[in-house]
Amino acid sequence: MNELDEQPVFEIALVLSKEEEKIEDEDIHDAWKVLVDELKKAGLLVETVPGLGHGFIKLAAPLEALGKAAAELQIRKRTNIGMDLTFEWDQVKAFARLADGSLFSWCERHHCYRHLIYGIVNRSKLAIPLKYGSKKFYWEPWEPLLRKLETDGILKQVFPLHDEQKKKAMLRSWALNFWDFTSQPIDDIYLYFGTKIAIYFAFLGMYTRWLLFPAALGIVLHIVDFGSLQFLALPLFFTSIITWAVFFFQFWKRKNYALLTRWNISYTVGTGPGYKIFGMDLNSRHHPLEFAKKLETDNAKAKEAYQRDEWLGRLKRIRNDAVIILSIICLQMPFELLYAHLYEVIESDIIKFALTAIYLLLIQYFTRIGGKISADLIKNENIENEYRADSLIYKLFGLYFMQTYIGVFYHALLHRNIMTLRKVLIQRLIVSEVFENLLENSLPYLKYSFKKFGAIRLEKKHNNGSSTGKIKVTSRVEKEYLKSVYSASIGGELEDGLFDDFLELALQFGMIMMFASAFPLTFAFAVVNNIMEIRTDALKLLVMHKRPVPRAAATIGAWLNIFQFLIVMSICTNCALLVCLYDAEGKWRLEPGLAAILIIEHILLLIKFGFSRFVPEEPAWVRASRVKNATHAQNVSRELLRTISGVEKTINLVDGT
Structure with missing residues (x-):
């Protein structure tokens, strides 16, 4: 052929x-x-x-x-x-x-x-x-x-x-392949779904594999009694997982570069609809030279307009951030502290479990309202689409951060009840993960069934009951149409369904990192959950939803900064937890114990910001490939200049004659 x-x-x-x-x-x-x-x-x-x-x-x-x-x-x-x-x-x-x-x-x-x-x-x-x-x-x-x-x-x-042939092949090799726990056909995912979804699953797979190390350490620490050395076990464990987290994200950046090079992707913003640079739509038919000439003719006015829009956008952003922060402090924080206090005073474990389930259901609803308000606020900010999406992510993560961790902070730092804290961590990890998976997989099916029932009922009404046979949805394209769109819970204008998937990973990462010293076994729970998450997310994309519209994104974007923020937060919270643990058990006096933990905190911050420079973000072979391409481009540019110069000389000779 x-x-x-x-x-x-x-x-x-x-x-x-x-x-x-x-x-x-x-x-x-x-x-x-x-x-x-x-x-x-x-x-x-x-x-x-x-x-x-x-x-x-x-x-x-x-x-x-x-x-x-x-x-x-x-x-x-x-x-x-x-x-x-x-x-x-x-x-x-x-x-x-x-x-x-x-x-x-x-x-x-x-x-x-x-x-x-x-x-x-x-x-x-x-x-x-x-x-x-x-x-x-x-x-x-x-x-x-x-x-x-x-x-x-x-x-x-x-x-x-959906391409039925490719979809069935990916179901066999990916979604229903339970033998290879973290193995995924990333190249096939990229070819079928696009860069953004492929990058997510590459990150999820690598994150799950790297979690095996702290999970093994956590299991050993939970089972083995170290005797007189027990007081050193938690600080060493905590230091190990901070080092692990720093190295993980540095090696993830290397893998990200390698994947983009393997897929022949050289852009950082994207080539999808709506991406603009300096007001120019990259996908329009207008040549960049036309835009440059237009910009040059009206340079003074354009500069003034850009400066005005820049500062107006910054003021609107500050206003929107203030609205979100005040809403969190005045509305959400009292609700979160009330839940934490009720959980502390209730004695029945069954009632506590039910209270947690009701609480998680309510905050899902409240946070979606907050997400829609945030999206409406961001529409008034004079920033480009990709930065608007990042701004939305930061604002919404602030809401979810408060709702997820404020109650846990209450038990860990104010009430200092470590046993209650461990119960809360287990219930949050189990209940929230089960609840999320049920919502992710049951809601799309229920929506599909409801739309299918409505279409059949409308057809019966249109026929006035004259149809003798049973009315069914037979065509594949109509079945695809009745499926729900893979969209974010806060609306699909700026983000797709990956917003919820990345949010789930970020909240899990914060939970296991920030309270690692209180319950090291949480890493093992995270590994089991992520192995299941790979398969359920694959089934969700291939079976439950319409085929997603591809979005161009070369990295995980704002989520990388959120993960880095959570590492710094985990250093602070775990040092505070160690103070509470050792002071409560009486093995250290508070003064020397606090001094030692402050030293540990400074060492960990040095590890965080020092080791991140130790591992280069770009692999050597990727850098060599990029330099080679740049050299080719320079040679081609010189040839083009020689050609253009030759044409100009010919024109000048003709004009001279």
């Missing part, structure tokens, strides 16, 4: 409302037929599928259609010599292929699909009358057809479709 003959697969679906009554007028074009014809003219393969409550159009794109769209979008791709150049369809053989032999990644293909379907416009000089059922409207000149159909409520949704 020719290397350019990639087998097209239906990857995008359009959902249109069902036609009720039709207008009988031959002079008016049928919108459904016009849409299908225009999609075919754009080079797409089209298949229409009838449904119970909607009509569906499945789309597949031959390689040539994707290639021409990528050239129009000026997507930069890795060439066979290792350089990133703007894609050109005429020079397709010069560009490198991915691991599965395909030319474009899922993120690039999805972007090309949207360019093709939303680029359908009325190129005539007159408005075209269209009809859809009982509706009649006009398609104005140079108006995008899909936008018009969306505005009139005809086009309900555009969503990606």
Whole structure:
């Protein structure tokens, strides 16, 4: 087979409302037929599928259609010599292929699909009358057809479709492969879901493998009696896990660089829709030189506008941060302290367990409200999309940080009841993880069942009970449509479902690190949970939800800073715990014990900020590859300059004659 003959697969679906009554007028074009014809003219393969409550159009794109769209979008791709150049369809053989032999990644293909379907416009000089059922409207000149159909409520949704063949293969090799506890086909995940989801699962897998070391230490410390050396065991354990955490994140950065190099990704912001630099949409058709000329002509006004927007944005950010902090102090903290106090005074373990379950249910609801308020506040900040997402993450983590840890701090530092603290840690780890997994996997199925029941009921109502057979949802595309979207619990505008998954990992990391000295066995609970989390998250993405829209993200972003913050917090909290432990047991006097622990704290802070410089973030082979690519780019640039200079000399000679 020719290397350019990639087998097209239906990857995008359009959902249109069902036609009720039709207008009988031959002079008016049928919108459904016009849409299908225009999609075919754009080079797409089209298949229409009838449904119970909607009509569906499945789309597949031959390689040539994707290639021409990528050239129009000026997507930069890795060439066979290792350089990133703007894609050109005429020079397709010069560009490198991915691991599965395909030319474009899922993120690039999805972007090309949207360019093709939303680029359908009325190129005539007159408005075209269209009809859809009982509706009649006009398609104005140079108006995008899909936008018009969306505005009139005809086009309900555009969503990606699962590739059944690849999905079944990944179910076998990943989601249902329980023998390899932490092994994952990361390259296949990248090719199927895109960079952001692949980076998450790479981080989750590496984090789970590295957790085996502190889990083993925690089990040994819990089982073995060290006798007279017992008073040294906890400080040594705590020092070990801080060193472990520092090295883990440094080696994760190295792995992150290695993955991006292996996937031929050289960007740090992304190539997805909506990413802008200095107000320029990277995915627009306008050439950067045009933008530069426009910026140069109005330089003074642009500079003034940028400065005004910059300081206005900072003031709005300070205001929003103040609103969030005051809300936490005035509203959330009293609620958290009330729960902690009730847990301390109640004697029945059953009532305590029930109280924890009710508390976790309530804070899920309250925090989602806080998340939506935070998202609304951030919309008024004059910052770009990727920074808006980071700002939202920081604000929401502040809410979750307070709700998760304030009660535990109460037991650890104010009440100094270590046995109660251990019970709280066990219940939080078990109840919250079980509760989260139940929500993650049961809610999507319940939503799907409810939508399916509603579609069948609507069809029966439409037929007035005239249908003799049992009404079923038969088409695969309609089943995909009824599934829920992989979105964040606080709304999907800035973040997808990975927000909740990363949040769960961050809260778990804070729980096991900040209270490690009180209960070292928590690391073992975290390992078991994360092994199950890998499989349940895989099933959730492959079976429970629609195929996610790819989001371009080369790192874990703001979450890395949150994990680093939690390491510093764990140094402070564990030193305080050691003071409480040794003072309560009477093995140290408070004064020398406190002095020793302060020394330990300074040593650990030195380890945190010193060892992070010991391990280089970028592997040597990645750095060598980058230097090699830069050298190639410099040589090519010189050749281009020589060519341009030669053209200019020729023009000057012609003008002189």
